[in-house]
Amino acid sequence: MARANEKVEALLQEYADLIAISGGDSFKARAYEKAARAIGGHPADVAGLDVKGLREIPNVGKSIAEKIVEYLGTGHVPDIEARRAAVPAGVRALTAIPGLGPRKALVLYEELGVSSVEQLEQAIHEERLRDLKGFGEQTEQNILHGISVLKKADGRILLGAAMDIAEQIVAEMERVPGCVRCTYAGSLRRMRESIGDVDVLVAADRSAPFMTALAELPLVADVIAHGAKKTSVRTGTGLQVDLRVLPPASWGAGLQYFTGSKAHNIRTRALAVRQGLKLSEYGVFDAESGKSLASETEEEVYARLGLPWIPPTLREDRGEVAAGLKGELPVLVAEGDIRGDLHTHTDLTDGLASLEDMVAAAAARGYAYYAVTDHAPDLAMQRMTEEKILAQREQLRALDRTVRGMRLLHGTELNIGPDGGLDWPDGFLAGFDVCVASVHSHFGQSRAAMTRRFIRACENPHVAVIGHPTTRRIGRRPGVDADFDAVFEACARTGTALEINAHPERLDLGDEDILRAKRYGVKFAVNSDAHATTHLPYLRYGVGTAQRGWLTKDDVINAWPWTRLHRFLRDKRARA
Structure with a gap:
């Protein structure tokens, strides 16, 4: 629970x-x-x-x-x-x-x-x-x-909330005797930003124990349908969960089918037909004889179609099948590739944990470097001053001498003002290791004004990263109106990275914007924007979004070793 x-x-x-x-x-x-x-x-x-x-x-x-x-x-x-x-x-x-x-x-x-x-x-x-x-x-x-x-x-919930429920259910199903394999599928496995319902798959010879176990879970508020092949329930939060039990021999085919997307499945079935094959949730079959050719693993299913295994986050019919046939699928950035977090907060501003606690939690994640970026003074409610931020810097430098294996960076999250100006003058900004700049107000500016605002921030030599670029809050606040193609061009020109904010309410940039920005040659930073130690693991959702944007670790600056990241930060400032 x-x-x-x-x-x-x-x-x-x-x-x-x-x-x-x-x-x-x-x-x-x-x-x-x-x-x-x-x-x-x-x-x-x-x-x-x-x-x-x-x-x-x-x-x-x-x-x-x-x-x-x-x-x-x-x-x-x-x-x-x-x-x-x-x-x-x-x-x-x-x-x-x-x-x-x-x-x-x-x-x-x-x-x-x-x-x-x-x-x-x-x-x-x-x-x-x-x-x-x-x-x-x-x-x-x-x-x-x-x-x-x-x-x-309407009717959809955020990725993080759906993941919490799905992982609880998977853990419970794995405890049921007879479970060979179990995982979630559908849009959740593809790391979509919001989820309509959760698909859970079990590989087992008998389905009845799992259907009963799901219906009896404490988090289940209502049983919608209870059958031998599929049981659907609704949780106390209103999320529908569909459980299907597959024969172990059909696991790979079922997982591929129920992961989707629908458009990806249509594309792969069409590919099968052209080869005289039939593809279904039960396997790959010879269309003429009906002989089963592959079904036990996803790798076998894709290989029989002449494809490498396609990561679930790419399965949206955005060219992944064509890329697979040509041997051009990217090696996507993985959570294990991320070497540090470049946007986090402490209780000096609106965070909930102390500097010491945030650093300890980051060290426990095995990071090579970690940045603290509390808010600058333009967000008046945070009551930031030069004296406060400099005192934090001294505290962080002292901690840096005691933390083994992780370099501590002192940064700040600047507010991009209505005219593109920043909270502190360049002379003061020069003392920070990394500066993230974000829009926090005046969301209703005209398209032209908002575009100029972003570009001016990009052109500041001390701004390394534009934070949560569209400012959206999924389902709560739409993104701002700007010519983001012009912003992406400015980022590429000035060597400014764009953030993929991993908070489940943001996931900003989203996958479609990432795909566009990458075409301009932009680099990215996948950050948690953590305001508590429990937020640091949000990074997984940012990585999933980065994968949906076809990013490799070469595209993500905080997947780089410190020497390369340091050179990136230094080169940005050298553009002044």
């Missing part, structure tokens, strides 16, 4: 949203947001903690700790339930629209009686929002775009 942390995090974030919607104290709402993040990023399970233990977690005060204990003990918190009852359900539904905050949702309800996404769309088409203070034609367009993003995400 998943830790209680995720449930408590969701509850506290909901309470913060309810406070904001009802016009409550903004400081109180912010306090609950911070506590939610702290609980979500806490490395230990909070289920067994009392009020005293909870208060040792940063940003968790006495009142919040008491609510957590009450929730974990009874499943209810009267204060939160009272807030829920006081806020119309329709208003809460509106806040799910990316870009529409709680205050504006409340205005729409109170002034126009809008309480659903459909009513809001109608109101926009009737131009009724334009008479409201704080709304206008551009606001309408932004909301419509947010509604489009919401509809695309």
Whole structure:
């Protein structure tokens, strides 16, 4: 079962949203947001903690700790339930629209009686929002775009959340007697950024024990269908999981088929037909005689089609079959190739863990180098100063002398201002080992202005990496409008890497943008953007996204040895 942390995090974030919607104290709402993040990023399970233990977690005060204990003990918190009852359900539904905050949702309800996404769309088409203070034609367009993003995400969950559930189920199925092999397949195995449902495959001679075991798992809320070949369940989070049991002899063919994608399978079946073969989830067969030619492993199935094994992350019918036939498939970057993380945070700004704890967690991952990049002063809420960042540098240099086998880099995440300017002058930036620059505000700028903003940041000799370049939050906030082809060209020209932010809510750049950027000769950095020690493993999702963009370790600067990375950073500064 998943830790209680995720449930408590969701509850506290909901309470913060309810406070904001009802016009409550903004400081109180912010306090609950911070506590939610702290609980979500806490490395230990909070289920067994009392009020005293909870208060040792940063940003968790006495009142919040008491609510957590009450929730974990009874499943209810009267204060939160009272807030829920006081806020119309329709208003809460509106806040799910990316870009529409709680205050504006409340205005729409109170002034126009809008309480659903459909009513809001109608109101926009009737131009009724334009008479409201704080709304206008551009606001309408932004909301419509947010509604489009919401509809695309409907019924899908983020890659990280789906992976957590899938790995729990796989672990449980592997314990069932008779299990020969077990794994997840489908879009999850292809590392898509969001998942509609999870496919789990088992190789075994008897299916009944596995179908029963799945239906009886504590995380299962509802059994949708229970059969001999397939059982479908719905978890408490609403995710559908489909379990199929395959004969061990058909494992490879079944895994290839159920991994997909549909377009990839159509392409491989067409290839089989041209060779007088038939390809199905049961194997590769001679079309005329029906003789089975390959089925036990994926490698055998692809080899019988004249192909090398194609990594699941490439199976989207983007030319991978043609590349395989020509012997031109790339050797994709792997998680084991990553030598360090170049974008992480500590509790000096909005992180949850101390510098010492973050460094220790990074060292445990076997990194050769590791950068701490706390926010610079333009994000005023973080209250950063030159004195604070220089004191951190001294602390990090002292740690660097005690950590064996891992070089510590002192960096910063700069804010790219509306005009492309940065938080600190060049003279001060020269003292950092690595600078990441990101857009954190003014998302609604015109396409031309946003493009100039990025390009000016790229042209700064101290900016090594553009962080989470499109600024998107999957299902919550669309990416900014910019001429990214011009940005990619600028990155290639100036020697600026683009980040693949591995946080499951971002995965930014996405795979399609990576493919475009690579054509310009851009280099990339796969970073966790960790704000807690538990976030460092997010790197796996960034690597999966990099693979979907056909990247090799030569394309990824933090897959390079330190000497090459150091030369890259030095050469960027030499362009001044």
